[in-house]
Amino acid sequence: MLNGRDPRIDFFRGLALIFIFWDHVPHNPLGQITLRNFGFSDAAEVFVFLAGYASILAYSKVLQREGFWMVSLKILRRTWVLYVVHIFLLAMLMGIVFFANSKVETRDLVQEMGLTHFITNPQQALTDELLLRFKPNLMDPLPLYIVLLLGLPLVLPVLVRAPLAVVAVSLVVYLLAPKLGWNLAAIADGVWYFNPVTWQLLFVLGGAAAIRAGQPHAPETRPLQRQPLFLAAATYTLLAGVITVSWRWPEIHDELMPAALSNLLYPISKTDLSPVRLLHFLALAYVTAKLLPGRAWTQNWLAQQSCRMGRYSLEVFCLGVLLAPLADMLNAQVDDAWPMQIFSALLGLALMAGLAAWLEFNKQLDLARRSDERPLNS
Numbered sequence: 001m002l003n004g005r006d007p008r009i010d011f012f013r014g015l016a017l018i019f020i021f022w023d024h025v026p027h028n029p030l031g032q033i034t035l036r037n038f039g040f041s042d043a044a045e046v047f048v049f050l051a052g053y054a055s056i057l058a059y060s061k062v063l064q065r066e067g068f069w070m071v072s073l074k075i076l077r078r079t080w081v082l083y084v085v086h087i088f089l090l091a092m093l094m095g096i097v098f099f100a101n102s103k104v105e106t107r108d109l110v111q112e113m114g115l116t117h118f119i120t121n122p123q124q125a126l127t128d129e130l131l132l133r134f135k136p137n138l139m140d141p142l143p144l145y146i147v148l149l150l151g152l153p154l155v156l157p158v159l160v161r162a163p164l165a166v167v168a169v170s171l172v173v174y175l176l177a178p179k180l181g182w183n184l185a186a187i188a189d190g191v192w193y194f195n196p197v198t199w200q201l202l203f204v205l206g207g208a209a210a211i212r213a214g215q216p217h218a219p220e221t222r223p224l225q226r227q228p229l230f231l232a233a234a235t236y237t238l239l240a241g242v243i244t245v246s247w248r249w250p251e252i253h254d255e256l257m258p259a260a261l262s263n264l265l266y267p268i269s270k271t272d273l274s275p276v277r278l279l280h281f282l283a284l285a286y287v288t289a290k291l292l293p294g295r296a297w298t299q300n301w302l303a304q305q306s307c308r309m310g311r312y313s314l315e316v317f318c319l320g321v322l323l324a325p326l327a328d329m330l331n332a333q334v335d336d337a338w339p340m341q342i343f344s345a346l347l348g349l350a351l352m353a354g355l356a357a358w359l360e361f362n363k364q365l366d367l368a369r370r371s372d373e374r375p376l377n378s
Contacts, residue, residue, distance in 0.1 A: 006057070007298040010310030013050050014356075017309055019043035021320035021352065022345055024138050025327045026112070027336050030345040039240045040268055041281035044141065048199055049281065051145055052206025055152060060160050060211070072153035079149045082314070086142045089318050090129055093136065094118060096322055100329035107332065109325060113137045117187050125187075133186050135193070138321045144194040147184070148203045155204070163208040174201040178272040191271070198273045202281070230290050233283035240280045308356040315359060316352050323348040 019034040020043045036042035062071040094115060101109040110116060114136040118125040128134035132143045159166045176182070177198045183191040224230050243265070246253040268274045298307055309316045327344035334340045 005311065007295055007303075007307050008292070009050055009054055009057075010307040011298050011303055012046055012306075013054075013310030013313045014306035014308070014316070015310075016043040016046040016050070017313060017316050017320060017352065018306070018349060020047070020141075020317070021324060021348055024320075024324045025331070025341075025345060025348070027331065028327075028341050028345050029338055030342060037244065039237065039244055039280045039284060040274070040277045041284065044194070044270070045202060045273075045277065045281040047141060048144070048148075048202045049206040049209075049285065051148070052203035053210045054206075055149065055203075056156070056159065056207035056210040057214075059152065059156055063156060063160065068153075068157055071156065075149060075152050075156075079146055082142060082146050082149065085314065085318065086132075086139070086146065087129065089142070089321060090134075090136070090139055092322060093139065093325070097136075097325045100325045103329055104332040106335070109328065112328075113325060128187050132184075135186065138324055140193045141317070143192070144196055144199060147196040148200060151200070155207075159204070159207055160211060163211050167204055167208050170201045170204040174198050174273070178269070183271075193271055195271050195273070198271075202273065202278065205282070224290060227290075230287065233286045236279065236283045237287055240276075240283075305353050305356075308360055309353060312356045312359045316356055319352055319355050320348065323351060 019036075022028055022031045023034050023036060023043065025031065031037075034043065035046070059071050059075060062074060093113075097109055097113045097115055110119065117128070117134060125134050132146070135143055155166060173182075174197075177195065182197040183195045184197075186192055220227065243253075243257075246256070265276055268276055270277065297303065327348050330344045331337075331341050
């Protein structure tokens with residue numbers, strides 16, 4: 001632990017932020033090694049699950065210490081901060097995209113980023129922005145987190161006492177939502193790309209995992225090869241990886257994929273968090289937890305950089321959103337030459353890591369100043 005935090009959670013949050021940035025720079029070679037290329041799920045599932053885990057880890061202690069009304073107030077205050085950040089981030093993103101688009105002649109970045117609605121109907125777009133209905137590319141995760149966090153005060157007291165009951169209700173809602181068309185409205189009679197009515201299950205599962213981790217339970221003594229659940233999860237993860245890799249060669253995929261399995265798998269909806277995506281993430285998370293027990297592996301220098309980014313996930317995420325169109329602009333200047341693509345991807349990563357290091361440095365300075373001031377005030 002670090003100041004009461006679990007460094008493993010910070011590590012994987014930081015890794016998810018890197019993958020999100022690389023996945024949103026078009027034609028980026030490093031985007032070929034991210035999670036989405038080796039399974040049905042991607043960094044979005046990691047981000048939402050860990051958001052639920054971290055939220056319950058933090059706010060359950062506040063609930064126990066200060067009561068329901070105080071924890072609700074703190075959750076709503078955090079939700080308001082995220083909402084304000086989202087509004088300002090979208091304004092900055094639009095400015096950067098318009099600037100980048102003026103420097104690029106080979107493609108229309110405004111259209112690629114989903115900002116056409118603002119060009120054609122700016123007044124309505126501003127209203128939709130405030131109502132979280134206008135979400136250009138890269139801007140979907142924050143509104144989802146805002147809505148999930150907004151509902152947390154209603155769930156938290158029950159979740160800490162009866163997690164299985166909350167998971168059961170959440171699962172029923174998840175299963176009903178696609179069939180009944182439950183989703184929030186977006187622009188042009190559309191719906192949210194990340195349907196909060198289905199993605200809430202992943203958030204709740206993250207919270208339930210946090211509660212489970214804090215409870216005493218007997219350690220597993222059997223070797224991994226004799227644990228049926230691990231073997232099943234590893235097999236599913238491997239099978240999903242093989243199928244996903246086969247998408248690179250559609251002819252081979254179509255030839256080898258049994259029709260019955262194809263009808264069962266496809267379409268794999270990200271909007272409604274398709275069951276095969278959900279199961280892939282849960283299987284991958286379980287296998288990873290089994291293969292990387294303890295926290296010692298997070299202490300090496302490289303892992304520490306990811307942990308630091310995870311500790312300042314909101315700030316680093318916002319920077320990644322703003323850097324993605326700038327990286328795309330740089331790549332377009334040289335006709336997407338691969339050396340520039342790799343350089344821009346690594347430069348963006350360095351800037352994100354640098355921001356986290358700067359924030360950590362400033363935090364240490366504040367702590368040192370408060371420590372120096374305490375004897376003077378005593």
